[in-house]
Amino acid sequence: MTPHFLTRTLDRSATIFILIVAAVGIVLPLLNLLLPADSPLQVPTYLISLFGKYVCYAILALSIDLIWGYCGILSLGHGAFFALGGYAMGMYLMRQIGSRGVYGNPVLPDFMVFLNYKELPWYWYGFDMFWFAALMVLLAPGLLAFGFGWLAFRSRVTGVYLSIITQAMTYALLLAFFRNDFGFGGNNGLTDFKDILGFNIQADGTRAALFALSCLGLIGAFMICRFIVTSKLGKVLIAVRDAESRTRFLGYRVESYKLFVFTLSACMAGVAGALYVPQVGIINPGEFAPGNSIEAVIWVAVGGRGTLVGAALGAVVVNYAKTVFTSGALAPYWLFMLGALFILVTLLLPKGIIGTVNAWLDGRKARDNANADSAEAEDGIIKPDLEKA
Amino acid sequence: MVAAELTAIDPQVAAREAEARQKRITSAQLYLDGVHVSFDGFHAINNLSMVLAPGEMRAIIGPNGAGKTTMMDIITGKTKPDEGDVYFDGTHDLTLLDETEIAKLGIGRKFQKPTVFESQTIQDNLLLALNVDHSVRGTLFWRGSRGEAERIDRVLETIRLTDARDSLAGNLSHGQKQWLEIGMLLAQDPKVLLVDEPVAGMTDVETHQTAELLKAINRDNKTVMVVEHDMTFVRELGVKVTCLHEGTVLAEGTIDDVSQNDRVVEVYLGR
Numbered sequence: 325m326t327p328h329f330l331t332r333t334l335d336r337s338a339t340i341f342i343l344i345v346a347a348v349g350i351v352l353p354l355l356n357l358l359l360p361a362d363s364p365l366q367v368p369t370y371l372i373s374l375f376g377k378y379v380c381y382a383i384l385a386l387s388i389d390l391i392w393g394y395c396g397i398l399s400l401g402h403g404a405f406f407a408l409g410g411y412a413m414g415m416y417l418m419r420q421i422g423s424r425g426v427y428g429n430p431v432l433p434d435f436m437v438f439l440n441y442k443e444l445p446w447y448w449y450g451f452d453m454f455w456f457a458a459l460m461v462l463l464a465p466g467l468l469a470f471g472f473g474w475l476a477f478r479s480r481v482t483g484v485y486l487s488i489i490t491q492a493m494t495y496a497l498l499l500a501f502f503r504n505d506f507g508f509g510g511n512n513g514l515t516d517f518k519d520i521l522g523f524n525i526q527a528d529g530t531r532a533a534l535f536a537l538s539c540l541g542l543i544g545a546f547m548i549c550r551f552i553v554t555s556k557l558g559k560v561l562i563a564v565r566d567a568e569s570r571t572r573f574l575g576y577r578v579e580s581y582k583l584f585v586f587t588l589s590a591c592m593a594g595v596a597g598a599l600y601v602p603q604v605g606i607i608n609p610g611e612f613a614p615g616n617s618i619e620a621v622i623w624v625a626v627g628g629r630g631t632l633v634g635a636a637l638g639a640v641v642v643n644y645a646k647t648v649f650t651s652g653a654l655a656p657y658w659l660f661m662l663g664a665l666f667i668l669v670t671l672l673l674p675k676g677i678i679g680t681v682n683a684w685l686d687g688r689k690a691r692d693n694a695n696a697d698s699a700e701a702e703d704g705i706i707k708p709d710l711e712k713a
Numbered sequence: 714m715v716a717a718e719l720t721a722i723d724p725q726v727a728a729r730e731a732e733a734r735q736k737r738i739t740s741a742q743l744y745l746d747g748v749h750v751s752f753d754g755f756h757a758i759n760n761l762s763m764v765l766a767p768g769e770m771r772a773i774i775g776p777n778g779a780g781k782t783t784m785m786d787i788i789t790g791k792t793k794p795d796e797g798d799v800y801f802d803g804t805h806d807l808t809l810l811d812e813t814e815i816a817k818l819g820i821g822r823k824f825q826k827p828t829v830f831e832s833q834t835i836q837d838n839l840l841l842a843l844n845v846d847h848s849v850r851g852t853l854f855w856r857g858s859r860g861e862a863e864r865i866d867r868v869l870e871t872i873r874l875t876d877a878r879d880s881l882a883g884n885l886s887h888g889q890k891q892w893l894e895i896g897m898l899l900a901q902d903p904k905v906l907l908v909d910e911p912v913a914g915m916t917d918v919e920t921h922q923t924a925e926l927l928k929a930i931n932r933d934n935k936t937v938m939v940v941e942h943d944m945t946f947v948r949e950l951g952v953k954v955t956c957l958h959e960g961t962v963l964a965e966g967t968i969d970d971v972s973q974n975d976r977v978v979e980v981y982l983g984r
Contacts, residue, residue: 574842
């Protein structure tokens with residue numbers, strides 16, 4: 325929009341973050357595609373897909389941080405929005421298979437033929453078109469979040485009660501999607517994808533492009549979040565987080581603010597899910613598991629709640645650790661380690677990695693300023709312990 | 714200010730205002746009649762009736778549990794009365810509105826425990842309190858204006874926190890938080906200010922300054938209702954006093970009349 329908007333949105337750490345993500349999004353695919361397979365710097369395609377997965381998780385973490393870190397809404401069901409976005413993309417990819425399925429039916433996906441569907445259910449109409457699927461990636465999670473939030477926030481359901489009903493929501497969806505007659509492939513979900521927009525989904529080039537797109541998605545989500553939290557609306561969100569009733573008494577319609585960020589956050593989670601599915605090659609009801617949503621909250625807590633960079637970093641760090649530990653001898657103990665990590669972070673780093681670093685930097689700056697100011701006279705009313713920023 | 718003048722000469726608005734004046738059931742700024750509230754059988758407010766004239770300042774005293782804060786909860790929409798009428802400006806039935814709508818009508822409130830946004834700067838606290846566009850869209854695309862900045866500067870001047878404008882509200886002393894909250898009320902620019910225990914935790918000097926500040930606000934044609942225990946402070950305000958007890962009005966009058974009232978003495982000193 326205007327330079328004003330850019331300077332506000334892009335402070336130094338935000339710019340550094342965007343540059344790093346952009347560099348990763350460009351360099352890794354190039355190292356994958358251009359270098360010969362025997363070069364030591366060649367990045368294998370499986371790593372590209374793995375990192376692509378982390379980037380999608382980072383978008384999900386941002387969406388959670390926007391509502392939890394800035395508005396105090398602890399959603400323990402955000403995995404549901406992620407999965408819905410993923411299913412919308414999965415439905416498009418299923419329709420792209422066409423007659424190349426095992427049963428060779430040009431319209432019905434394999435699982436429908438297997439389950440004796442006579443015709444395509446109405447809610448699968450339109451998913452053969454990418455634009456429609458892309459729209460649904462936003463609309464399905466967005467509308468669910470809007471309806472859910474409209475009921476919950478108007479009734480002033482807050483705190484732990486809200487967290488519990490978000491858990492119930494994702495669990496209910498888990499059970500629904502498990503059912504074969506629900507029309508989304510039941511237990512097995514949607515898989516065996518072939519093409520996306522005409523490109524072979526297994527090809528290295530497609531994988532690299534999807535990774536680059538995910539990085540672009542992360543940058544976009546980050547910019548949107550930054551724009552929001554640095555606007556006056558961001559200040560209102562923090563006000564709601566810290567003193568909700570005070571905000572009401574100032575004449576703010578708190579439920580509208582909550583509904584806005586909750587819906588936006590759900591759409592963002594949906595986009596993350598849509599980018600995730602073509603890279604992992606499957607979407608099944610397991611993505612709705614309540615544990616997934618809780619894990620995503622842990623990423624944010626580890627990285628630093630209320631710091632956007634922290635949320636993204638937390639998602640990557642925890643998932644990298646998960647990859648390392650679950651592929652070795654320690655695999656059976658991963659959940660214990662995750663639990664221990666959460667407890668340790670809560671006890672020792674309540675502000676998360678980035679939050680702790682920021683607090684340390686601020687403290688150092690304040691000490692420097694205090695030393696510089698100590699010669700100045702004190703104001704009659706202002707206590708000397710007020711640090712001037 | 715300009716906006717107010719413009720609306721005043723708009724014939725449609727003028728007609729609507731004239732109509733509203735005719736519909737007024739009372740000329741009072743704040744009107745409570747026969748209000749009852751009970752929580753699980755406990756009668757917090759019992760047949761409470763009180764009238765505040767426009768531009769009046771009123772001090773409310775009363776022992777703990779007299780219903781002072783509950784009364785403010787009713788006026789601001791936090792608590793709905795079981796019975797009785799509560800009118801603002803003689804036209805708005807406050808029992809039908811919620812906190813946000815009542816705040817938008819022009820009733821501001823300072824809480825007993827100072828409630829400011831601790832993790833934000835003093836300046837941002839005041840910015841949030843300004844009575845400008847409070848819609849989601851308006852705040853998302855908000856851009857500061859000179860007028861707003863000047864209003865914030867004026868309020869900072871009034872509450873003597875200009876030098877601390879960029880520090881976090883959480884770093885303020887208790888007394889300064891009280892002032893910041895009064896400052897937020899000023900930024901909100903309401904017609905009626907409900908001020909709950911403004912001098913708790915203040916030094917004598919600060920208490921005196923607060924009394925002066927409230928008097929200045931009242932001179933600015935604002936209706937003010939102050940709940941306070943500090944009798945020196947109430948005396949300094951020099952306004953009509955209402956003593957509440959067990960959710961109803963026990964006595965009303967000057968501070969001397971009220972403090973010499975036998976029943977008030979009995980309630981305060983115990984029987």
